[in-house]
Amino acid sequence: MKTCYLILLFFSSSFIGVIDCYGQEDSNIPDSITITGVVVDEQYNEPIMIAHVALRNNDELICNTTTDFMGEFSFRIATTGITNLNMMIQSYGYKEYRITNINPLLDSISGIKVVMQPSDVQFSEIII
Numbered sequence: 001m002k003t004c005y006l007i008l009l010f011f012s013s014s015f016i017g018v019i020d021c022y023g024q025e026d027s028n029i030p031d032s033i034t035i036t037g038v039v040v041d042e043q044y045n046e047p048i049m050i051a052h053v054a055l056r057n058n059d060e061l062i063c064n065t066t067t068d069f070m071g072e073f074s075f076r077i078a079t080t081g082i083t084n085l086n087m088m089i090q091s092y093g094y095k096e097y098r099i100t101n102i103n104p105l106l107d108s109i110s111g112i113k114v115v116m117q118p119s120d121v122q123f124s125e126i127i128i
Helices: 002-013
Strands: 030-040 054-055 061-065 072-076 085-090 098-102 108-116
Touching: 030 054, 054 072, 061 072, 085 108, 098 108
Parallel strands: 030 108
Antiparallel strands: 030 072, 054 061, 054 085, 085 098
């Protein structure tokens, strides 16, 4: 069973990285901003890897990614048409975290620190 998790972790880690929302790494997008941050555990202040981070304009998904092994994430998004930018962070065993009304008129938004609280629901065993 541990081998299964390690294989899953290996394959998912190969897709983690700095991306823009158009599927190209580090491209130059006119009228765009970069959003970076880190996701950590509330109790131990340790990075949470493979947390799901999603950006939405109103209720429409713009872009999503996962955190890397250091709990870090980065997006580069075009600001054209953005009216209500929100971020949602989810990770197994933690409560969902939301950041609302992010200002898309800034040049970049860096250093967001998301502190995740443990979920009230605890699972003792997962059967696949």
